[in-house]
Amino acid sequence: MRGTSQRARLLLVTRNLPPLQGGMERLNWHLLQQLQRTTDVQAVGPHGSARLALPGPEVREVPLRPLWRFLLAAFWHCLALGLRRRPNLYLAGSGLTAPHAWLVSRVFNGRSAAYLHGLDITVDNAVYRRLWLPFLRRLDVVIVNSSATAALAVDAGIAPAKIHRVHPGVALPLVPDPARRAADGKAFRAQHALGEGPLLLSVGRLTPRKGLLEFVRDALPAILQAHPNAALVVIGGAASQALGSEMLTPDQILAAASPSMAPRIHFIGEVSDEALSVAMHCAAVHVFPVRSQRSDPEGFGMVAIEAAAHGLPTVAYASGGVVDAVAAGISGALVAPGDSAALAEAVIEMIHRPLPSVPMRAFASAFDWDAFGRQVRDVLGVAERTAP
Numbered sequence: 001m002r003g004t005s006q007r008a009r010l011l012l013v014t015r016n017l018p019p020l021q022g023g024m025e026r027l028n029w030h031l032l033q034q035l036q037r038t039t040d041v042q043a044v045g046p047h048g049s050a051r052l053a054l055p056g057p058e059v060r061e062v063p064l065r066p067l068w069r070f071l072l073a074a075f076w077h078c079l080a081l082g083l084r085r086r087p088n089l090y091l092a093g094s095g096l097t098a099p100h101a102w103l104v105s106r107v108f109n110g111r112s113a114a115y116l117h118g119l120d121i122t123v124d125n126a127v128y129r130r131l132w133l134p135f136l137r138r139l140d141v142v143i144v145n146s147s148a149t150a151a152l153a154v155d156a157g158i159a160p161a162k163i164h165r166v167h168p169g170v171a172l173p174l175v176p177d178p179a180r181r182a183a184d185g186k187a188f189r190a191q192h193a194l195g196e197g198p199l200l201l202s203v204g205r206l207t208p209r210k211g212l213l214e215f216v217r218d219a220l221p222a223i224l225q226a227h228p229n230a231a232l233v234v235i236g237g238a239a240s241q242a243l244g245s246e247m248l249t250p251d252q253i254l255a256a257a258s259p260s261m262a263p264r265i266h267f268i269g270e271v272s273d274e275a276l277s278v279a280m281h282c283a284a285v286h287v288f289p290v291r292s293q294r295s296d297p298e299g300f301g302m303v304a305i306e307a308a309a310h311g312l313p314t315v316a317y318a319s320g321g322v323v324d325a326v327a328a329g330i331s332g333a334l335v336a337p338g339d340s341a342a343l344a345e346a347v348i349e350m351i352h353r354p355l356p357s358v359p360m361r362a363f364a365s366a367f368d369w370d371a372f373g374r375q376v377r378d379v380l381g382v383a384e385r386t387a388p
Contacts, residue, residue: 007038007039007040008038008039008040008087008088008089008381008382009039009040009042009085009086009087009088009089010035010039010040010041010042010087010088010089010090010091010380010382011041011042011043011044011078011081011082011085011087011089011090011091011101011104012028012031012032012035012041012042012043012044012045012091012092012093013043013044013045013074013077013078013090013091013092013093013097013100013101014028014043014044014045014092014093014094014096014097015045015046015064015070015074015093015094015096015097016028016093016094017029017032017043017045017046017049017052017093018048018049018052019046019048019049019052020046020064021270022205023168023300023302023303024093024094024117026168026302027115027117027145027168027169027302028045028093028094028115029052030169030369030372030373031093031115031372031373031376032057033369033373034369034370034372034373034376034377035091035373035376035377035380035382036056036057037373037377038377038382038383039089039377039382040085041056041057042057042058042059042060042081042085042087043057043058043059043060044059044060044062044074044077044078044081044100045059045060045061045062046061046062046063046064046070047061047062047063047064048061049061058081060077060080060081062074062077071096071100074097074100075099075100075103075104078090078100078101078104079104079107082104082107082108082110083108086108086110087108087110088110088111089105089110089111089112089113089380089382090102090104090105090110090111090112090113091112091113091114091115091380092112092113092114092115092139093114093115094114094115094116094117094120095114095116095117095120095121095132095136096120096132097114098112098114098132098135098136098139099131099132099135101113101114101139102135102138102139103135105140111140111141112138112139112140112141113139113140113141113142113143113380114136114139114141114142114143115143115144115145115166115376116136116142116143116144116145116149116153116299117144117145117149117299117300118145118146118148118149118152118297118298118299118300118320118321119296119297119299121133121136121149121152121153121156122152122156122296122297124296133156133157136153136156136158137156137157137158137159139158139162140162141162141164141379141380142158142162142163142164143163143164143165143166143376143379143380144163144164144165144166144299145165145166145167145168145299145300145321146165146167146299146300146320146321146323146324146325147165147321147323147324148297148299148320148321148323148324149165149297149299149300149320149321150163150165152297164379166372166375166376166379167300167305167324167325167367167372168300168302168305168367168372169367169368169369169370169371169372169373170302170305170306170309170364170367170368170369171306171309171368171369172309172361172364172365172368173277173309173310175311175361176281181281181282184278184281184282185278185281185282187278188275188278188279188282189282192233192266192268193266194231194233194266195229195231196229197227197228197229197230197231198227198229198230198231198284198285198351199230199231199232199233199279199282199283199284200220200223200230200231200232200233200283200284200285200286200287200347201233201235201279201280201283201285201286201287201307201312202215202232202233202234202235202236202286202287202288203235203236203276203286203303203306203307204236204303205236205237205247206234206236206237206247206248206249206250206253207246207247207248207296208246208248208291208296209290209291209293209296209297209298210289210290210291211289211290211291211317212234212248212253212289213248213252213253213256214256214289214291214340215287215289215340215343216232216253216254216256216257216261216265217256217257218340218341218344219289219340219341219343219344219347220232220257220261220264220265220344221258221261222341222344222345222348223344223347223348224261224264226348226351227348227351230264230284230351231264231265231266232264232265232266232287233266233268233279233283234250234253234265234266234267234268235268235269235270235271235276235279236269236270237267237269237270250267253265253267277310280306280307280310280312281310281311281312283312284350284351284354285312285313285314285315285347285350285351286303286304286307286312286313286314286315286332287314287315287316287343287347288301288303288304288314288315288316288317288322288326289316289317289340289343290316290317290319290320290322291317291319291337291338292317292319292320292337292338297320297321298319298320298321298322299320299321300320300321300322300324300325301316301320301321301322301324301325301326302325304316304322304325304326304331304332305325305364305367306364307331307332308327308331308332308360308361308363308364309361309364309365311357311360311361312360313331313332313333313350313354313355313360314326314331314332314333315332315333315335315343315346315347315350316332316333316334316335317334317335317336317337317338317339317343318334318335318336318337319337322334327363329355330355330359330360330363331355331359331360331363331364332350332355333346333349333350
């Protein structure tokens with residue numbers, strides 16, 4: 001007799017979904033879409049997230065601010081959905097909502113899990129560490145984004161047997177034909193007055209952890225001495241709804257540069273995915289000078305994979321999860337954390353001797369979102385099954 005499909009019921013609760021912007025938000029959006037393939041998904045997320053989700057999941061929206069209101073309202077909606085839908089699995093999109101997943105799973109006799117990113121383990125907040133970390137230890141399944149985050153989870157007292165590493169994914173771009181790429185690159189340069197020299201690209205929020213101020217102060221002078229017509233292009237800015245991260249301003253970063261260097265630094269701010277893709281296609285090097293900070297770690301470094309998918313090499317410090325995101329000699333170069341002279345030398349060498357793009361894109365292809373989804377569904381045990 002032909003079997004019938006048995007779909008698990010799952011509830012995802014997270015503060016990190018679009019319309020918020022960032023790597024965690026992108027990951028959770030794709031996580032929701034991937035889980036939808038084999039489970040009946042409901043979600044609790046921030047205001048504005050329901051209209052951005054694909055048809056299918058029921059998304060309950062919760063105000064972002066103040067934080068206590070988000071936490072209480074999210075817990076209430078988790079209880080309501082648990083009572084009505086009785087999910088088999090309660091998944092937190094970060095450590096912030098791990099208590100919601102664990103508590104509601106106990107009420108309704110389900111399993112609990114969380115995807116942890118790094119900062120949600122090490123955040124320097126006494127209340128969080130006292131109240132939240134015990135819930136992380138009680139979860140049935142813990143997914144982490146890198147080997148570095150796995151080590152942080154073990155240090156926090158999470159049993160190694162519960163920990164599963166699943167790297168974030170990437171959307172693989174179409175490779176434009178040479179004529180289109182050249183035209184788009186020329187238009188991008190003209191729009192932002194970037195000149196004709198090699199472009200160094202920095203992508204991400206302007207947090208101290210990203211190390212951009214130190215890069216401008218300590219490494220960029222040597223690069224510009226070797227390549228006077230080079231330009232540093234900074235894409236990204238402050239995220240007004242982000243939790244716990246100090247933000248820098250462009251003026252603070254420019255203050256670290258000499259007057260002669262300042263015209264070579266261009267802050268573009270937030271851009272569309274299409275504009276970011278053009279920037280990556282016409283840049284020479286993606287610079288990723290992340291500082292090594294236990295209290296604010298770089299959990300993975302998705303932007304390095306995105307750069308590789310565009311054939312753009314990354315030069316970075318071997319810090320935190322960046323080690324998992326950059327394949328030395330294939331998708332870029334890694335230097336000792338804090339060694340600004342070595343970082344500058346690696347950037348100069350990458351401009352002189354670019355890495356071939358085909359192996360770079362092959363490396364990135366192992367991180368596509370479908371591969372990510374298969375791994376997550378396997379870890380959670382929600383692959384589609386057929387009953388006899």
